[in-house]
Amino acid sequence: MIEVQNLTKRYGETLAVDRLSFRVLPGRVTGFLGPNGAGKSTTMRAVVGLDRPTAGRVLIDGKPYRELARPLTKVGVLLEAKALHGGRTAYGHLLGLARSNRIPDRRVREVLETVGLGGTAKKRAGGFSLGMAQRLGVAAALLGDPEVLLFDEPVNGLDPEGILWIRGLMKKLAAEGRTVFVSSHLMSEMALTAEHLIVIGQGRLLADTSVEDFIARNSRSYILIRTPEPERMRDVLAAKGIHTDDGPDGVLEAVGTTLETVGSLASANRVTVYEISPRTASLEEAFMQLTADSVDYRATQEVR
Numbered sequence: 320m321i322e323v324q325n326l327t328k329r330y331g332e333t334l335a336v337d338r339l340s341f342r343v344l345p346g347r348v349t350g351f352l353g354p355n356g357a358g359k360s361t362t363m364r365a366v367v368g369l370d371r372p373t374a375g376r377v378l379i380d381g382k383p384y385r386e387l388a389r390p391l392t393k394v395g396v397l398l399e400a401k402a403l404h405g406g407r408t409a410y411g412h413l414l415g416l417a418r419s420n421r422i423p424d425r426r427v428r429e430v431l432e433t434v435g436l437g438g439t440a441k442k443r444a445g446g447f448s449l450g451m452a453q454r455l456g457v458a459a460a461l462l463g464d465p466e467v468l469l470f471d472e473p474v475n476g477l478d479p480e481g482i483l484w485i486r487g488l489m490k491k492l493a494a495e496g497r498t499v500f501v502s503s504h505l506m507s508e509m510a511l512t513a514e515h516l517i518v519i520g521q522g523r524l525l526a527d528t529s530v531e532d533f534i535a536r537n538s539r540s541y542i543l544i545r546t547p548e549p550e551r552m553r554d555v556l557a558a559k560g561i562h563t564d565d566g567p568d569g570v571l572e573a574v575g576t577t578l579e580t581v582g583s584l585a586s587a588n589r590v591t592v593y594e595i596s597p598r599t600a601s602l603e604e605a606f607m608q609l610t611a612d613s614v615d616y617r618a619t620q621e622v623r
């Protein structure tokens with residue numbers, strides 16, 4: 320389990336993380352979501368002791384990272400995928416890490432196979448594509464067979480096959496009972512991978528909820544109506560107590576009603592319609608709405 324307690328991190332004038340508290344539980348993938356600059360990477364760096372908190376603390380199974388005797392056997396982390404020594408081979412890079420944590424050499428081969436780099440073990444990492452570097456980063460995270468795993472934007476640079484692979488891997492690791500914490504700025508990606516969500520904006524907690532709940536609360540359903548007579552259609556619906564919003568390109572969005580009701584009312588009142596279809600606002604839209612205030616605030620600040 321990861322416990323973030325009242326974490327605050329300042330870089331000079333910038334308040335990157337602001338009194339943030341949450342827990343990441345084992346046995347499920349927890350998504351860490353926030354717009355660019357929300358403070359996700361800073362929080363992750365604080366979890367693994369790479370950034371010193373201005374206030375607050377982070378505990379891993381009750382202990383700060385720096386008190387872990389062989390940290391790689393407790394926590395695996397994928398942060399900046401390209402942060403590796405370009406002159407080293409994939410094998411050499413992992414061997415160095417393994418020996419520094421008294422992990423047996425044979426484990427290096429195992430993790431290289433797991434991430435699909437078995438055939439490129441002797442290649443210099445400097446020549447790796449971003450996708451290969453990403454896989455090597457995942458191999459390093461898995462090296463110590465840790466109970467806790469952190470992945471910062473792991474799908475970056477991966478091709479569609481790689482994305483499917485990493486989603487499957489994260490779910491498998493969680494199913495084994497591990498704590499899996501993964502950051503992204505894409506709600507759609509998280510909806511496919513995570514069971515639970517921690518959403519932040521401007522370094523503050525905006526939501527700590529199951530993905531299921533987030534979808535139920537935030538997905539707005541409506542009936543889209545495309546008509547050359549929007550005013551008449553609006554009046555016909557209003558007469559029955561049905562509210563309509565204006566959608567993009569002159570369409571109407573009727574809420575709290577059904578396709579059948581709208582169709583029957585249009586027909587009974589001889590309103591011409593070109594399209595009537597049920598729609599659900601995307602999760603991406605819901606996420607943008609939730610974080611809109613924090614993004615606006617940041618943009619205004621930068622202009623000044």
Ligand SMILES: Nc1ncnc2c1ncn2[C@@H]1O[C@H](COP(=O)(O)OP(=O)(O)OP(=O)(O)O)[C@@H](O)[C@H]1O
Pocket residue numbers: 330333334335353354355356357358359360361362504
């Ligand atoms: N080393 C640093 N020095 C100064 N400011 C920093 C540093 N690291 C991060 N920041 C600032 O702290 C804020 C949070 O950054 P952070 O990288 O944690 O956000 P993020 O949510 O990971 O964003 P992204 O999705 O863009 O990676 C930003 O305003 C960023 O500019």
